Amino acid sequence: MVKEYELLTAETVPAYVASMLNLADKVDASTLVAEEVGDGNLNLVFVARDAAGGGICIKQSLPYVRLVGEAWPLTPERVVAEARGYSAAAEASPDDIPVVYGYDDSRYTLAMENLHDLVIWRTALNDGIMHPGVGAQMGRFVARIAFSTSLFKMDAGELKERVAESINPELCKITEDLVFTEPYGDYANNGVQPGVEAAVKDIQSDATLVANVGMLKTKFMTSAEMLLHGDLHSGSVMVTVDKDEPYGKVIDPEFCFYGPVGFDLGALFGNYLAARARAEVLDRSDEFRTWVGQLPQETWEAFEAEMWKLWPSRSEAALTDEFLALWLRSVLRDAAGFGGCKAIRRIIGLAKVSDIETLEGDDHVKAATAVLRVGARWIKERDSIMGSTRLGEIASEELART
């Protein structure tokens, strides 16, 4: 049962901020001007600046899915999950997220650092702008949270308690439906532009593929390895406009819950793939295409290196170095599979991505078709993927073929 609460508007944000004691030292509420900038699917997002140049960001959960409207109700308690995700990240890897000032459970808002100098990474990727090192940063970020929230660092009893308190069934159901179920069947949310139908039919009629997606779905639903971000695509990362010292900040962990490590990595891989397909059909510079093409490998290698770096401080001494090597191989396989699912859903299902949707005509058909084919191969061939370079090779093969 959702209690009644008032939704903020750009006009009411300054008074709201003024009413929150813990925000008094962040901005001068009396000169604050706010703007609604949310382009996500589930929330209102306000950025507000004061006369002295100070800023703050207020995110408010809507009681329904913004993309669909009030016909799809959703409890706003997901802000608790988001606060939990930020809190785990603040402990394990604080530089990779905005500073969170606090959350207000009466209005379902989260107040945080205003990242006014940063832009959504997807936008930068769409515009052909390189951010060297951000892919590696993402790999380290996932590794640090994977390590600190899993049994590698946490006592088994504590882990079980954390898993239990972190369940997030409503948001997980969105992923279960939109990522793992709907793209493979006849659902109202699905739809593609003309010319892509044949590739969709190939996906939906491939019984082996659909069975493997089922395996990944059940793994997503039952494997509680780490506190996942849960929605770690290139729209959940903000990057610097300044390209001299590029870095990113991860935002929007409201889907956070205990799930399989490979899922966050796969979300990155699947969205890198969309960016790469766009770069190829738009014939971006060699430098950009090479860079975007190696992103899965860059993220994976940084993930792997960070896990090895953290490994000596594990609390589970019975787990050996040979174990970590085996475990990393299985995470890579999972990441390939989840990456494929994430790529496919962005073409067929609800919540498409601008990387592909803003392409027109043959460019669109070519990019969308290639993403579907690569996604299907990442899923079906995942058990034979021995190194992250293989992800890029499969993508190159299918991009050349379409």
Added chain:
Amino acid sequence: MVKEYELLTAETVPAYVASMLNLADKVDASTLVAEEVGDGNLNLVFVARDAAGGGICIKQSLPYVRLVGEAWPLTPERVVAEARGYSAAAEASPDDIPVVYGYDDSRYTLAMENLHDLVIWRTALNDGIMHPGVGAQMGRFVARIAFSTSLFKMDAGELKERVAESINPELCKITEDLVFTEPYGDYANNGVQPGVEAAVKDIQSDATLVANVGMLKTKFMTSAEMLLHGDLHSGSVMVTVDKDEPYGKVIDPEFCFYGPVGFDLGALFGNYLAARARAEVLDRSDEFRTWVGQLPQETWEAFEAEMWKLWPSRSEAALTDEFLALWLRSVLRDAAGFGGCKAIRRIIGLAKVSDIETLEGDDHVKAATAVLRVGARWIKERDSIMGSTRLGEIASEELART
């Protein structure tokens, strides 16, 4: 914090039963005579009979591990887990367990049907007595609970709630330590009889094996697929003395929690292996040796057949028949791996089994060594195991070799 509570004795059981209103119609408490029969590691177990031949069984959790004594404290709340396990089984497969009359959370007792006509299956196996069909019954039992307590039948939100409420960290820790950690290192609980040391050294110095055991351990700790029995060895099954219509009853689900399906099957497989090794060195009849040798296959085939039988009534329509085939293959691999771990711990670690321990001299060395070697191969070769007959073939090869 454990509250003070009075432990029962054979002398106080009749008065205790008389004081429980819900037991009034089960037995005549005024003529009840009780006996303590617990041979397990964690509890007191009383069977009581009245003058008219009525019977009842009272199980009481001790606040410590019985096998070790008060030096290993353990909260008696595990009786709640046991009641939960019985309750799930009563819903999914009632004929396979004793009737439970209720539990008393002030004394940590469980009152249930007295299975006075049945004996522990391990005892029957040790004595070379066949119970045709009980292996298949166990496979069906695991399948029914796997189906009814997993996402195959349960809504995802409900499943997450059940997983959260069913955590059982204290008992799980016993398994984590005794099954997956201690046998592979230098721990005070370990020990083998003379002549087995070399085979133990082979196990402990095999880095690939130890890494694979780590993978199985982390799967045990993070994969919440079904409400497991959690300790389903041949000492947790009682079988009829009457061999004309043999059947079994599963008891002692106090280790129950949400874990990987393959774990319960593996517990059976590992203990079948101990029984088979005993039968071979004691040179039992061809008939018995053939029967005990095919038990893993009998259990697996019945599990698989029951899953296919239940499959059309799944609530997750998006999961296809091709998915179930893939899923069954992965459960078999898990079961092989967990079976190997269960076999090895019964030789090296705490809580050994009478199948092997009561053998003497060369017989003991031969059986113990073969069990260790088979266990190691089931673990290391599990990914290439395509059918349950392979489990028996590996066992035959190693039994012939030792």
